[in-house]
Amino acid sequence: MPGALPPGPRQPSWVQTLGWWARPIAFLERCRSRYGKRFTIRLLAAPPFVMLSDPEQIKELFKAPPEVLHPGEGARILEPVVGRNSILLLDEAAHIEQRKLMLPAFHGESMERLSDLMREVAEREVAAWPRGEPIQLHPRLQALTLEVILRAVFGLDPGRRLDGLRDRLTAILEFGARPASMIPALQQGLGGRGPWARFVRLREEADALLFELIDERRGDGGDRDDVLAMLLAAHHEDGSPMSPSELRDELMTLLVAGHETTASELAWAFERLARSPEVVDRLLEEVEADDGDAYLTATVQETLRRRPVLPNAAPRLVKEPAEIGGWTYPPDVCLVANAYLLHHDPEIYPDPYAFRPERFLEDPPGTYTWIPFGGGRRRCLGASFATLEMKIVLRAVLAVNELRPDRGGLELTRRRNITLSPGRGASTVLRRRPVAAAVGG
Template sequence: MLPPGPKLPKPLQTAMMWTRPHRWAATNRRRYGDVFRVWAAPSGWLVYLADPADIKTVFAGDPAVYHAGEANSILRGVLGDSSVLLLDEARHRDRRKLMLPPFHRDAVRRQAELMAEIADADVARWPIGREFPVAPRMATITLEIILRTVIGTEDPARLAALRQALPRVTDMSLLGVAAMAKPELLRRWPWRGIRRRRAEADALLYAEIAQRRADPRLAERTDVLAMLVREADEGGRQMTDAELRDQLITLLMAGHETTATALSWALERLVRHPEVLRRAVAAADAGDAAGDEYLDALVKETLRIRPVIHEVARTLTRPVRVAGFDLPAGTIVMPAMGLVHASAEHYPDPERFDPDRMLAPSSASGSGISPVTLSPTTWFPFGGGGRRCLGATFAQVEMRVVLREILRRVELDTTDTPDEPQRVKHITLVPGKGARIRVRARRVTPVPVR
């Protein structure tokens, strides 16, 4: 038996899910409570969960019953059959184990200096005194970070080719989204341009893989691709070129536009909150542990109030009782971080943007919002359980480093213009106007306290 939900025609429910999922979910939660069902083609029945106790049941549940890879299968046309996002059970566990080392905290820390250099180079080209959408600049920075730290490209000509080719794969039109769900469409005439662009990107990625395998410095390299090439499972098996390609596209899709969007939201929030901006600038200038703690809190609060993805999904492989309902096999359950993050029960005054709520009690400044105790089911912008995003640490460090360099190098104008609306782009929620900002002046870079 499915939980209650709207009685609108299925095509209309599908349209609501694809065009304004966050508003549709919030409306249904107000009407039906913390568990409700909606219909969305091509997936079918979706059961939303907004109670942390029910979400814990899913995240801690048997991975043979709660299939995340199957629920993500709509992405197969882009990611490829062996993407870690599309695997389940033993295959997922083994692939995830191979991919963990490049994303350990120490490995990520070694990339921070290069992240800062990339951000600095881009910020130096920002216009002064003229309003502009910062989202494209964030996309440029995060793409360059992936090219240099994940793929590890060094040759200027190949870097230029990848900068041009990869966004054509990830920044999809309606035709591209359709082909993502139904790869067989690529054989038809209207999709030949998409097929050609994907083939061009694949050729460049396979060239990088071949170069890395032949590199005499392979053992010394710190880029993610080099580490994946070196990794082998317990039986000594290493990933094939095709498997490496799928993981690189996965890391690009999961870590490029999502991180760029989160950074854009952070700046959109900062210019509308002068006191938070002032404290963030002071934290960036300090360059010490306390400063990093505040910037990390800023990142966490941004991901809470403006989650890039509104929910995650699991397909049930057999009938299961969840949230008091006996759900049939094939149902997709949706732990909805967007609904939990907006709950006054877990986050007092949830519409207020205040990083202090993410600080330890001894570090908060008394802004009126008490610090909260985060749990894996009340703050989960990177998903949860055994499927929590591999690159979560990488993304949070990248956001902190990029924001720190921006705040140290330019003065941002504040604004009293209305908040930018959340607009759906593919499966992400982006600033509706591109996160428009104005840089007042360039700053003399302070020497951080050590």
Template sequence: MTQVAGEASDTVENRVPSATNLPPGPRMPKAVSGLLLIVARRWAIQRLTRRYGSAFTIDGPLFGKTVFVTEPELARQVFLANPEDLGNIQPNLSRLLGPGSVFALDGAEHRRRRNLLSPPFHGKRVRAYEQIIVEETQREISNWPTGKSFPTLEPMNRITLNVILRAIFGAEGAELEQLRIDLPKWVTLGSKMVALPIPIRDYGRFTPWGRLAAWRAKYEVILDKLIADVRADPDFENRTDVLSLLLNTTYDDGTAMTRQEIGDELLTLLAAGHETTASTMAWVFERLSRNPELLEKLTAEADSDESALRRAAIREVQRTRTVIDFAGRHVYAPSVQIGEWVIPRGYSVIVAINQIHPNPIAFDDPHRFDPHRYITGSPSAFEWLPYGGGSRRCPGSTFANVEMDLVLRTVLRQFAIETTTAPGEKYHARGVAFTPKRGGRITVRPRAQRR
């Protein structure tokens, strides 16, 4: 396996026209490359980067013939390419989320939807959700054990889920409770199944696809109730939840989103912002418990109105413990040029984020955990990529940044986190996201009452 993944000297055969110039890569059966990328993706991409450098080619079963790029300049060219030439990768999460998801859209339709989705996640719109974030954090951490090690991943999952259900879905009461039960199951199973072929015949209620379909059907019923409640609210136009904003917003031509588009888009916002944010926060606690000097400074900062170091620490965790490790595109033009390489139509291009974040071209001493690098300077949008890049960059990044900042501040104001000299936790592939293998375990004790 080691020979196949990182040491083979053979390159992918060039079976395309002579004008094409593909980067080298390992020659291996499609099934083998697919299995390798499923069971050991981080390890495989790291080994291939060491072997081939800034770009390499793989032929896999999911995205087909694919060029991986691992340096910031190549990432810049990918993200700035004309979306008509280098567009939406296929397949993608729309297989799970539905055709109304922004993941399913490309070109003009994608730009149109992005323009509609952007306002709820910027400026004062996001500030309207701050109280919800603090309330959900306080509710969750009120049950934390003291003096005993526990994993933070699941508590973070509950916080991010509840924040999304309240701030984005506008859910409350019985609908909120039912969504709290069903949607985590749907997200967890769906993230594991999204890369697998979808059966053509009836799923069967005992199959994974059958369970996904059943949960989706329950979701649609609850969503109809939520929409009816919003429309019946006499204060409808002053509501701040994203569902209400989508129901009360139109495109430039005056048309509105359809019921299916709204349902698919809300699930997209959940899938994109729930486990990813929670996984990052679990890594935040895992990292801080191993950096006592930084933790002391952050605790002092939490008692003030300052946030620069806290936000920098979160950014450095996002760089050094990358949760989503790639962003993909598909070649629709006859060919595209990325660096010295000319890639033909039908190929996919993947930016290997987890290879750019530790790249010394982008970051000095990249393996050092140092939040101050974001206070004295700022990396470019093609060097720091936790939210992807270009026209398909995550629209909820501002929301996620505010949420993580408030969660960490709230925890640090209430608890002192004990430091540890234990080795750092390893990565664990939890579907799409990479989480701390032991769940980001920490030990806390109550702080003295703040004055």
């Protein structure tokens, strides 16, 4: 049947939308048990989403030519925050050009140079966390990851500009968590007093500080290791530097893409570790033996497998008929690599619901079986940055604290905009680790 899509739930799209937003994990699991690894869901005000969770099909999806699939088009709702030059919104040649400009800033070597700064920020923040009572780690991790981005990506030094941007950007990100406030049409008639008007004002104030920063940094020719320094040194193919608005848009993009994702992933790491004392013991042994960080890396990988904060890669809008896994998809359908289902496929990961970092010691993550950072030419630019930061924060916390969950049972999943985070905010009791067992940062 030309144009037919793989079968999926038949409920009205508002019912499917409710499941997808309110109980995403249960909804996805139910669809898989009924329809298999490939199914179609229908959400309100969106093209049909075909969910793929077979590694061979995901490989074909990630390798499809850029003119056939457009992930950028579906991200337009972010434009008021990230701006029209954002790598997230672009496709084809324009996307490739922007990605080439940004890639060097995220290479392993550039990342290593940021680790001292990340460690300093992490240790200072963690030292202020209260002990002996249940606390929500998630909001504290949001503050920590915001500080890391402002210092290591924006290259801000402590002072007036950092404080001004921290306040305004926090408020701007809160708008992102309430999508309705981002739609100007819904705000008409509020006479410049509604949330949209407030958002525009905050954005203007943040932009003024950002353009001032860019201008100053362009002039000082300084020798710094932050991501902005690498972007200032980048050149288009015709030799021209990135314009101030391109720089502004990509800084905002890195903030939006890298802040809440890393904070939620760290929150899951602590939610798991508080319930897995044997994993914590092994992490401590590794540090005490001064024996590399293989188990720490595996712990981060296992957290990303078990709790991918983005349950799927960016939906790819079909522009020309695309054949994947023997099915030909027509234009105007979105193909979606589903990380959550792939990561919980017992044929790939035996005992998939167990939290067991050892599985990645035996078998490193595969390109098409472990996709918390998506894949192909859209793969997360900040994957090394996020992994490094997670390792540093885990060490900084475990070095001085023992973790206990606030009460029995797991934390359920809560959706915050597009990321999935622990329902009770990773509520944990910290206790000072006895000195003899304390480990170095």
